[in-house]
Amino acid sequence: MSPRENARSDASQSSVRSSRSRIDVPPDLVMGLLGSADENLRALEQLLAADIHARGNAITLSGEPGDVVLAERAIAELIEIVGSGQKLTPEAVRHSVAILTGMKDGSADESPAEVLTLDILSRRGKTIRPKTLNQKRYVDAIDAHTIVFGIGPAGTGKTYLAMAKAVSALQSKQVNRIILTRPAVEAGESLGFLPGTLSEKIDPYLRPLYDALHDMMDPELIPKLMSAGVIEVAPLAYMRGRTLNDAFIILDEAQNTTAEQMKMFLTRLGFGAKIVVTGDITQVDLPGGAASGLRAAMRILDGVGDIHFAELTSADV
Template sequence: MSQARRSSKSTQRQERRGARVRPDQHVNLLAAVIEEQTNRRKPSRTSKHEGPVKALNDGQRRYDAAMRSSDIVFGNGPAGTGKTWLAVQRAAEALNAGVIDKIYVSRPNVEVERSFGFLTGDLKEKFKPYLVPLEEAFHDAFGQAKYEYLVEAEIIVPVPLAFMRGRTLKKAWVIFDEMQNATDTEFKMALTRIGEGAKFIINGDLRQIDRGIASGMARAMQLLGRLPEVSIVEFGREDIVRHGLIQKIVELYEDQHISSYSASDDKEAREGLERFLDATAPRN
């Protein structure tokens, strides 16, 4: 084969390859490649709940009705009653239906040992551990891949309660979690963030206030309970749906009246530890 003929065929092959990847014909080629590579690294996970989400007991039915009819809903009750989970599912439905544009999630930045300042990363990374209890509910509602996309697109927005000041939240579903640990001042600030088309869901358990917190939740419920736009739903032990053992644990703690904390608890614990260490210390 002559050199000229080989050169001509080589040129034709290059032109055909170029035609297959011309930007004007395949503007999304790079995006498709990135998506394919991402899917290979992390398989997509779909929602666990294909059908409509239904309330499971009387407490959840009252809570569900309140979320559909009121602008502000308080859910007060023990762990395992599905307060946060059901609120996330209804928020997801509102977002998918185009009723709202964003879902905000907030909670007081109350720490047992380590504060925001000691955690690494920017504010979003520091606040992420506080959202772990809600992530499973979001995965159930959207699937893991879509949930992560919505967070990156800032459609699902985590906001520490302390950083709510100055915002007006419009056309949004706002889930305030663990609010028994919010102060009276924080409640006033948070409640006045409500804007047009927004719905506030405020969850907590007044029997599980962390140490050193003067909770403003009870006063907020008392004051706002007079308003027709506000609903208050009380959950009891009988509404626990997460695991049967949780109900037994709650009953044991509450029946023994040891869920309330007093300053003397730490003193008694320290004195008991000192007595134990003294009794077990080696003698010369």
């Protein structure tokens, strides 16, 4: 075969392999889709193999057929997200493509728009939503089960999302109070031996929970609710001997509980109450090499009805 014939054959094969597509974006959604200085478009170009060109309200795609199909689906999902009124960011673009990739390999069963438009709590124009599929599954599990364990590394949103669900449940009168607790490992839970008032003793251990509360509620309202006992933030040791009814109870940093403490905490559950336990089993700080109560709970309670274990990973950060 001559070089000319070879070139013609290569061009023919290339045309068979390549595909083109055009998407017309509703004019009022173009700016939100592309982002400031086209930052969302640039994120898409980095994440997808297809060539993407935007002109006016038309987006043209070209490349391998499978790559073009994935790009079409990604852009359609992003248009739906923008159309819902949500501000699109490069981070949301990355999460959307990750979810679509998961759908392609069978590990995901929900679309990016279903995940990223789920509103948990809104305050002063800020809405808290899951950002990844695992986060949405975690939030859905909190709705569906009485006891949920959120297990994963720091920064995966396990405590923040649980607190948003707690505040939402309080506001909708599903519960009468919120109880937030952590083990004070550094003090060995023996706070009586520390100098200062009770609040001075426990404040360093509980400050992250206060900070999250301030993101979700009017700061001037929080002291009033705490004085009325509607919101309680306390070390785990103060849960002993109580039965907690009609409450949304969150145990944070649960990897630093002993098996005895975990059993004590879980048996505080009363009528109409919900428990969320969060922790990172790779960050156990118990003294003397004591076994983690979170690990014990995972071993003993896995498969028990109305108890769910939600796993989050570094991909959910």
